[in-house]
Amino acid sequence: MASSQEHTVKAFDQDIGQLRGLISQMGGLAEAAIGNAMLALQRGDHELAAQVRADDKKIDAIQHEVERAVVRIIALRAPMANDLREVVAALKIATVVERIGDYAKNIAKRVPQIDSEYRIDPISTLPAMARMAADMVRDVLDAFAARDPDAAIAICERDDALDDFYDSIFRTLVTYMVENPKTISQCAHLLFVAKHLERIGDHATNVAEMIHFAAHGTPIADRERAEPTFSPRS
Amino acid sequence: MSNNPPKMTASHVDVYYGANHAIRDVSIDVCQEDVTAFIGPSGCGKSTFLRSLNRMNDTIPGARVSGDIRLDGDDIYAREMDVVQLRARVGMVFQKPNPFPKSIYENVAYGPKIHGLAQSKAELDRIVERSLSRAGLWNEVKDRLSDSGTALSGGQQQRLCIARAIAVDPEVILMDEPCSALDPVATARIEELIHDLRGRYAIVIVTHNMQQAARVSQRTAFFHLGQLIEYGDTSDIFTNPRQERTKDYITGRYG
Numbered sequence A: 001m002a003s004s005q006e007h008t009v010k011a012f013d014q015d016i017g018q019l020r021g022l023i024s025q026m027g028g029l030a031e032a033a034i035g036n037a038m039l040a041l042q043r044g045d046h047e048l049a050a051q052v053r054a055d056d057k058k059i060d061a062i063q064h065e066v067e068r069a070v071v072r073i074i075a076l077r078a079p080m081a082n083d084l085r086e087v088v089a090a091l092k093i094a095t096v097v098e099r100i101g102d103y104a105k106n107i108a109k110r111v112p113q114i115d116s117e118y119r120i121d122p123i124s125t126l127p128a129m130a131r132m133a134a135d136m137v138r139d140v141l142d143a144f145a146a147r148d149p150d151a152a153i154a155i156c157e158r159d160d161a162l163d164d165f166y167d168s169i170f171r172t173l174v175t176y177m178v179e180n181p182k183t184i185s186q187c188a189h190l191l192f193v194a195k196h197l198e199r200i201g202d203h204a205t206n207v208a209e210m211i212h213f214a215a216h217g218t219p220i221a222d223r224e225r226a227e228p229t230f231s232p233r234s
Numbered sequence B: 001m002s003n004n005p006p007k008m009t010a011s012h013v014d015v016y017y018g019a020n021h022a023i024r025d026v027s028i029d030v031c032q033e034d035v036t037a038f039i040g041p042s043g044c045g046k047s048t049f050l051r052s053l054n055r056m057n058d059t060i061p062g063a064r065v066s067g068d069i070r071l072d073g074d075d076i077y078a079r080e081m082d083v084v085q086l087r088a089r090v091g092m093v094f095q096k097p098n099p100f101p102k103s104i105y106e107n108v109a110y111g112p113k114i115h116g117l118a119q120s121k122a123e124l125d126r127i128v129e130r131s132l133s134r135a136g137l138w139n140e141v142k143d144r145l146s147d148s149g150t151a152l153s154g155g156q157q158q159r160l161c162i163a164r165a166i167a168v169d170p171e172v173i174l175m176d177e178p179c180s181a182l183d184p185v186a187t188a189r190i191e192e193l194i195h196d197l198r199g200r201y202a203i204v205i206v207t208h209n210m211q212q213a214a215r216v217s218q219r220t221a222f223f224h225l226g227q228l229i230e231y232g233d234t235s236d237i238f239t240n241p242r243q244e245r246t247k248d249y250i251t252g253r254y255g
């Protein structure tokens, strides 16, 4: 999609630049939210968890700013072809990043509900999964910023690893619950946390698909992405 | 592409103005019941090519057309082709509305009269009313048919010219930037009219307004430096053009 030339109407390039800036900003906040939510979870840090919930409002605010910018660009500039696809992709990506922020917020909300007197071991493996998810979010938004559909496709492939991570945590948590019913409440929360992280990976994959669409005007062909591995996951 | 059958088929058309090679090897089908838009930067040959479809170039000194252009399979440049008849079948509407300095009625009745389409005054009246109605002008002018056509507003004049083209029962209507001298409301009325006329005629419209091409046409042809660069469904051309030059033009990166 990287176009050879600038637009004859320079204001359009500025508008697009502003839009991309907003999305990068949202992406940075969402990535930080995931990291902080997990840190709060690991440490049982209620204050940090509350901070994550408060910060989510910033992500929402930027999403609304993106919506306004997109409506204005479409109304005033009437973008065509790849420009139009890019603007539409930006709108959709903002929605997805907002959802990613919600998942981070949801993880933060669970922190006060997880009893910290007896903390089970899987809590220590979840941050690795979270890092993987947050990296996907960061890298896919970098690919958007760089208008690099190939980099975006490569990110889709990492979703499988995240799914495997989820499967393994799922099994571990079920084992814990079976062996020690006292952990059931905590395990249920952690299961949700793992599921949220897995969903974040799915959303990052969606963003990658939008980047591909913006660049090529076609959905990602199946052969372009890695074969999905079968797993018992829903 | 839409599946309507071709009404006009142009193959390997070249047009010269003296030494100026204005159209280079253009081949294109204009289809029945479709609105086809010609777009491209000024001077790329849109008007020239449009005029070759009803032999209007014949009237320009030094203009020379080669290649093959057919209307319903008949070679329009064949010796036995009656040019007056051809221009009735393939009508034209110009950029600047050009009503005759005569009454509204006469503007519309003139063509049917010279083509002998009406046997009586009553029949001619019917043709005038039908043409003005189809052009969306009847209600505005029915009480002042004897007023001069040039007394109408620009938008009304253009609809009068469309009524005039329709009056001789054409099969194809060529429009060369029909809205470029009109305000947005008059433009919208012409676009709506094109929408209503679609299906009855094959319509070709030259426009420099991308949004207009996107709004009114089913097919779009992009011309550049006398060549046809890309031709396809309008929705494809404006969302995902195949050619880099088309993309640069419609996204405003041209030149």
Ligand SMILES: Nc1ncnc2c1ncn2[C@@H]1O[C@H](COP(=O)(O)OP(=O)(O)O)[C@@H](O)[C@H]1O
Residues within 6 Å of the ligand: B017, B020, B022, B040, B041, B042, B043, B044, B045, B046, B047, B048, B049, B060
């Ligand atoms: N009547 C004419 N006599 C000589 N040259 C002409 C005439 N009309 C157009 N041309 C030339 O033909 C080329 C195409 O012009 P035209 O068909 O008017 O382009 P467009 O309609 O796309 O703006 C230009 O180089 C123009 O100068």
Ligand SMILES: [Mg+2]
Residues within 6 Å of the ligand: B046, B047, B048, B176, B206
């Ligand atoms: Mg012209």
